[in-house]
Amino acid sequence: MAVTIHDVAKHAGVSHTTVSWVIHDDPRITEGTKIKVRNSIDKLNYHPNVNARSLIRGKSNTIAVIVYFFSSIFELEVLKGIEQYFDEIAGDYNVNIYSTRGNCKRKEKILKEILYGQRADAVIMLSMNPGNDLLQEYRKENVPLVLIEESIKGALTVKNDNIGGAYMATEHLIKTGRKNIGIVVGEYESDESGLSPSERLEGYKRALEDYNLIFNPDLVFTIDNYYFEEGQVALQFILEKEIHVDALFCAAGDTVAIGILDQARKSGISIPEELSVVGYDDIHAAALVSPALTTIRQPIESLGITALEMVMKALSGKKVAIKDIVFDQKLIVRSSA
Amino acid sequence: MAVTIHDVAKHAGVSHTTVSWVIHDDPRITEGTKIKVRNSIDKLNYHPNVNARSLIRGKSNTIAVIVYFFSSIFELEVLKGIEQYFDEIAGDYNVNIYSTRGNCKRKEKILKEILYGQRADAVIMLSMNPGNDLLQEYRKENVPLVLIEESIKGALTVKNDNIGGAYMATEHLIKTGRKNIGIVVGEYESDESGLSPSERLEGYKRALEDYNLIFNPDLVFTIDNYYFEEGQVALQFILEKEIHVDALFCAAGDTVAIGILDQARKSGISIPEELSVVGYDDIHAAALVSPALTTIRQPIESLGITALEMVMKALSGKKVAIKDIVFDQKLIVRSSA
DNA sequence: CTGAAAGCGCTTACAG
């Protein structure tokens, strides 16, 4: 069906070896032969079978990016970052994006298939942990693995200073006179949760402690999917249960925080008078909602760019120091707190 | 290096053929042998080489999704749709997501590599046109190709009723008394632009015509990347040049429309009194900005779900009627118009 | 019930 190297060889009147060498621009082939063969390639519309090539080379020229789910602008921005300089940094590689669709078994399957089934030559994982066993297997096989927003001993990591960011957010609320500060945060206890939720919780706790406020576990509200609607639900819950908070640090990000703002308006809660809200991410909408959202800005695209750079460096055989690369966060004060 | 089928065979004390058959659960193999072999597979942590398998099968069990760029929430939502029921609909397939990074040559290269290099067994394209030549090549090779938000004669298409949506938006502005209605729209003349911009422009024109307003080409403002900032720039341009408009239909989507709102606030233009704005998409932020954005809601996730269903149907050998599947749009009236 | 053999489409030493 498809045109193979043999068809080209026959058409050009040479052996298939010669065709292969023309493709690889081997100096042993005369210019005349090259032209002849290239002509046949064009005429027959020949494209090498990627699978055969990868099989024999033992590498696929592909970088795999694994996301947990296409749930939020976070993924989008990181992917943008990875793409931004892709041609310059990783010209002859392809990117393949996989989603685990929130399934841990799938995650492991994908990671194993990539490693042992040779789907890709390197991996970038977003907000996900390969687990220690798989990490060791990757190291043994010498396949580069870079983690974004996740850290595990022995892995290459690019991340935000979530502890610092959460600290700043909480400190801001304290300094503006808030006493009962709740936190809305992603699931932080499961294996699948990624590191940032627990780090942000940690930063929140540290700030409370430094300012002599008591940490109250009842003021920790967790959400699962980082959806807008979960912010609405969280505030509904707080109001129904009559839980007393005068501020919410929405560590789960701006989209959820905006859900909180939305519910506040619907429930007649005035912001920031009755309730201060600080988000995380500084998405575009944060500046535009009413009241405008005070939030923490993180350089999301940079995470992607840096992760790709690390992967390429490792792929080129250079030693990459195993040391977390951490990006600073910035407090953006607007009207909501 | 990696464990092959031969290693498993040796470990289990059978031939590699037997191992292959165990993997495929061939009824000719006795249960005892199967257990023995599966044990070895687990012990050695064996995973079949995907490339070898694809090579021999002549198919890769992969569906390729091609996006133009990870630029907007639109891509994110479509991907969400494709994922949503993936396990149910397309259990043993993988998805690979490619981005052309806005490069037409890359697009063609990807499409040819998929087709002739056997990267994937079917393709879903987002807001992109394969071009007639490539479409014919896909049809000849019988590789399913489904287009989202793009239509070309002879291709399977899933799209929004952009003409209808734009008509509704424009009609709403007309009925609320606006006379000088501009349109902000994505690049619609280049090959790479996708179909929706020109369709939305068409809907806009038709509404003007039906209500006896003259179409003025000077009131068509185009943008390239669907970025927030482009909305700001567009309004700045209009103000600087003192172009007289009392309404803008931002067919380029809500993110850009919100950029317009932002610039309006900065420039002291009151919305909707001095300028009415209607967006397109109904993203979450649309309801939350101030003033809340009047917009057109489109079922983006459904596009992805339906496209995947069509691909799977075609892949299963069933005839799929070549007839555009068109989703209805809905006008959501808020405060900005 | 299991194995030896051919072959998928390519690459790459090895001859000539």
Place this chain on the structure above:
DNA sequence: CTGAAAGCGCTTACAG
């Protein structure tokens, strides 16, 4: 300067 041969890791008729 070019070709015949072996092999990458699998699958699948074909024997036995």
